[in-house]
Amino acid sequence: MRKILINGNKRLAGEVRISGSKNAALAILAATILLPGKTIIRNVPDLLDIKTIIRVLQRLGLRAEYSASQENTVEIWNRGVKHVAPYELVTKMRASFFVIGPILARQGLAKIPLPGGCAIGSRPVNLHIKGLEALGAKVRIEHGFVIAEAAGLKGDRVYLDFPSVGATESVMMAAALAAGETIIENAAGEPEIVDLANFLNLAGAKITGAGTEEIRIQGVKELSPVEYRVIPDRIEAGTFILAVAITKGEALIRDIVPEHIESVVRKLKETGLEIEMLAKDLRVSAKNGFKAVDLKTMPHPGFPTDMQPQFCSFLSLAQGTSVITETVFENRFMCVHELRRMGAEIKLEGQSAIITGVPELSSAPIKVSDLRAGAALVIAGLAAKGETLIEDRDHHIERGYEKLIYKLRSLGADIKEV
Ligand code: EPZ
Numbered sequence: 150m151r152k153i154l155i156n157g158n159k160r161l162a163g164e165v166r167i168s169g170s171k172n173a174a175l176a177i178l179a180a181t182i183l184l185p186g187k188t189i190i191r192n193v194p195d196l197l198d199i200k201t202i203i204r205v206l207q208r209l210g211l212r213a214e215y216s217a218s219q220e221n222t223v224e225i226w227n228r229g230v231k232h233v234a235p236y237e238l239v240t241k242m243r244a245s246f247f248v249i250g251p252i253l254a255r256q257g258l259a260k261i262p263l264p265g266g267c268a269i270g271s272r273p274v275n276l277h278i279k280g281l282e283a284l285g286a287k288v289r290i291e292h293g294f295v296i297a298e299a300a301g302l303k304g305d306r307v308y309l310d311f312p313s314v315g316a317t318e319s320v321m322m323a324a325a326l327a328a329g330e331t332i333i334e335n336a337a338g339e340p341e342i343v344d345l346a347n348f349l350n351l352a353g354a355k356i357t358g359a360g361t362e363e364i365r366i367q368g369v370k371e372l373s374p375v376e377y378r379v380i381p382d383r384i385e386a387g388t389f390i391l392a393v394a395i396t397k398g399e400a401l402i403r404d405i406v407p408e409h410i411e412s413v414v415r416k417l418k419e420t421g422l423e424i425e426m427l428a429k430d431l432r433v434s435a436k437n438g439f440k441a442v443d444l445k446t447m448p449h450p451g452f453p454t455d456m457q458p459q460f461c462s463f464l465s466l467a468q469g470t471s472v473i474t475e476t477v478f479e480n481r482f483m484c485v486h487e488l489r490r491m492g493a494e495i496k497l498e499g500q501s502a503i504i505t506g507v508p509e510l511s512s513a514p515i516k517v518s519d520l521r522a523g524a525a526l527v528i529a530g531l532a533a534k535g536e537t538l539i540e541d542r543d544h545h546i547e548r549g550y551e552k553l554i555y556k557l558r559s560l561g562a563d564i565k566e567v
Contacts, residue, residue: 151540151541151542151544151566152538152539152540152541152566152567153527153530153538153539153541153546153554153564153565153566153567154536154537154538154539154564154565154566154567155512155527155530155531155533155536155537155539155562155563155564156535156536156563156564157510157512157530157531157532157533157534157535157536157537157563158396158509158532158533158534158535159396159531159561159562159563160396160397160398160561161392161393161396161398161400161531161557161560161561161562162393162398162399162400162560162561163400163401163559163560163561164400164401164402164403164560165389165400165401165402165403165556165559165560166403166404167381167382167385167386167389167402167403167404167405168192168194168195168221168381168382168385168551168552169191169192169193169194169221169378169379169380169381169382170194170340170341170344170379170380170381170382170383170384170385171194171196171198171199171382171384171385171548171549172244172314172339172341172382172384173340173341173344173345173379173380173382174190174192174193174194174199174379175198175199175202175244175247176244176247176318176322176341176344176345177190177344177345177348177377177379178190178193178199178202178203178206178213178223178225179202179206179244179245179247179248179250179251179318179322180251180322180345180348180349181206181211181213181225181227182206182209182211182227182230182248182251182252182255183251183254183255183322183325183326183349183352183372184225184227184352184372184373184374184375185227185228185371185372185373185374186226186227186373186374187224187225187226187227187374188224188225188227188352188374188375188376188377189216189222189223189224189225189375189376189377190222190223190225190376190377190378190379191219191221191222191376191377191378191379192221192378192379192380192381193215193221193222193223193379194221194382194551195215195220195221195551195552196547196548196549196550196551197544197547197548198242198244198548198549199223201238201241201242201245202242202244202245203215203223204235204238205234205235205238205239205245205248206225206248208231208234208235208238209230209231209234209248209252210228210229210230210231211225211226211227211228211230212224212225212226212227213225213226227374230251230252230255230256231256232252232256232258232259232260233260233261234248234249234252234259234260234261234262235262236262236293236294239261239262239264240262240264240265242548243264243265243267243272244315245261245264246261246262246264246274246277246295246315246319247315247318247319247322248261249261249277249281249295249297249319250277250281250318250319250320250321250322250323251322251323253281253286253297253298253299253302253323254302254322254323254325254326254327255326257298257299257300257301258296258297258298258299259295259296259297260294260295260296260297261294261295261297262293262294262295263290263293263294263295267519268480268483268518268519268522269478269479269480269481269483269519270478270479270480270481271479274295274315274316276309276310276311276313276315276316277313277315277316277319277320278295278297279307279309279310279316280307280309280316280319280320280323280333281297281299281319281320281323283305283306283307283320284299284302284303284304284305284307284320284323284324284327284331285299285300285301285302285303285305285327286298286299286302286323287299301327301328302323302324302326302327302328302368303327303328303329304324304327304328304329304330304331304366304367304368305329305331305332306331306332306334307320307331307332307333307334308334308335309333309334309335309336309337310335311335311448312335312336312337312338312362312448313337314337314339314341314342316337317333317336317337317342317364318341318342318345320333321333321342321345321346321349321356321359321364321366322345322349324366324368325349325354325356325366325368325369325372326368326369326370326371326372327366327368328368329367329368330365330366330367330368331365331366331368332363332364332365332366333363333364333365333366334362334363335362336358336359336361336362336363336364337448337449338359338360338361338362338448338449338450339448339449339453340360340380340383340406340409340449341380342359342360342364343359343360344379344380345359346359346360346364347359347377348375348377349372351375351377352372352373352374352375353369353371353372353373354366354369354372355367355368355369380406380409381404381405381406381409383405383406383409383410383413383453384453384455384456384521384549385549385550385551386402386405386409386410386431387410387413387453387456387459388456388459388524388528388550389402389556390402390413390417390424390431390433391459391460391462391463391528392527392528392531392557392560392562393433393435393560394417394420394422394433394435394439394463395435395462395463395466395528395529395531395532396435396531396532396562397435397436397438398434398435398560398561399423399432399433399434399435399436400432400433400560401430401431401432402430402431402432402433403429403430404429404430405429405430405431406429407426407428407429407431410431411450412450412451412452412453413452413453413456414426414431416442416444416452416460417433419440419442420439420440420441420442420463420464420467421437421438421439421440422434422435422439423435423436423437438468439463439466439467439468440467440468440469441464441467441468441469441470441471441504441506442464442467442471443471443472443473443474444457444460444471444472444473444474445473445474445476446473446474446475446476446477447476447477448477454475454476454477454478454481455521456521457473457475457481457521458481458482458483458484458521458522458524458525459521459524459525459528460473461473461482461484461485461488461493461495461502461504461525462484462488462493462525462526462528462529462532463528464504464506465488465491465493465494465495465504465506465507465510465529466506466507466508466509466510466532467504467506468506469506470503470504470505470506471503471504471506472501472502472503472504473501473502473504474500474501475500475501475502476500479500481521482497482502483518483519483522484518484521484522484525484526485497485502487515487516487522487526487529488510488525488526488529490513490515491510491511491512491513491515491529491530491533491537492507492509492510492511492533493507493510493529494506494507509532509533509534510529510532510533510534511533511534511535512530512533512534512535512536512537513533513537514537514538514540515530515537515538515539515540516539516540516541516542517539517540517541517542517543517545517546518545519545520545520546520548520549521549522545523539523541523545523546524546524549524550526539527539527546527553527557527564530564531557531562531564538567554566
């Protein structure tokens with residue numbers, strides 16, 4: 150959808166089901182390169198980014214497609230994989246770079262375009278490369294391609310200078326078929342890492358410690374095909390909670406994993422929201438408004454950077470002044486410039502945004518720079534009086550939110566694609 154029109158200031162109510170996790174699904178689909186035969190992945194959200202990784206797998210020689218008969222199910226037939234990933238697809242979505250580890254492990258050679266930066270930062274891949282080199286790969290960068298070669302990967306210790314999600318996933322996937330033990334130190338612990346490890350272990354890998362800062366992988370000779378269901382998307386869940394809360398509504402958010410959104414829920418309760426956590430659902434009510442809070446994004450289990458832009462919108466209408474500090478990406482306050490155009494009072498100082506709550510936001514034509522900034526601007530538009538026209542020329546929002554307009558309309562939002 151290139152343009153979204155929201156007639157805001159309508160209280161949201163009802164219930165909404167959360168889709169499968171985009172980021173878990175992307176890593177798990179990349180990991181199917183390691184599994185010969187037919188693999189079935191369920192609860193895969195129908196997103197542009199998922200379509201891109203499916204096209205990458207097809208171009209690598211796998212048969213990969215959304216199942217015709219079952220919604221949100223991807224079937225992959227793997228009878229061997231090429232070692233060159235398509236340039237135009239990897240530069241379109243940097244997550245495609247994750248295929249480097251599995252291809253190297255299967256082929257002993259991988260040639261992957263160096264992913265570009267994006268709106269939120271330069272997005273280097275040096276830690277991915279450092280990890281693969283630690284497993285014995287020779288890696289060079291030529292004409293914008295990363296070329297990795299390894300006669301046979303050998304397990305070793307890998308220290309990640311930053312607990313990078315992608316680098317942890319690349320090393321985990323390569324180490325799954327390496328000879329001997331690999332220990333990843335200062336590993337990322339996000340739920341999507343645990344989901345990838347659970348998927349690989351179901352296929353015969355020997356991975357322990359996923360979710361902690363030290364992950365051990367005993368290499369095995371071969372993995373076998375499996376059927377697997379992806380975890381729910383914790384960032385979509387957090388986004389919907391804020392969409393309901395900013396309109397002072399109340400709703401039931403279905404199909405979530407409570408411990409995956411603990412840090413977000415803790416912060417929301419500090420603002421005074423009523424949050425009731427059930428076994429697999431969460432009830433949120435914001436009838437009495439909400440207060441300012443300070444927050445700082447951190448690697449898991451800290452507050453997730455992917456919820457930071459949405460909180461900038463939400464706290465623009467809180468009572469009091471909030472300070473949001475972004476420590477993961479170098480340029481992730483893009484939505485602030487657009488929020489200011491809607492009347493938000495936000496000052497940027499270094500890596501912090503100082504947000505003075507205002508009584509209301511006013512609608513305005515706004516532009517989307519990246520996925521989560523787009524989600525933040527939809528949230529702001531839902532609260533603003535009048536019609537907000539959101540221009541999303543590069544379809545960022547569709548990359549990460551399945552059926553967003555349909556789900557918001559089912560909660561009573563006056564929102565449509567124009
Ligand atoms: C994953 O990106 C997610 N994407 C991001 O979600 C998420 O924001 C990020 O993890 C952090 O949680 C997917 O899983 C597809 P990182 P990734 O490597 O792996 C630096 C969304 O909106 N770094 O953990 O690319 C990097 O510059 C997206 O769904 C290096 O320096 O993130 C950044 O400052 C946005 N060298 C920090 O680490 C490297 O080799 C975190 O990046 C790799 C990363």
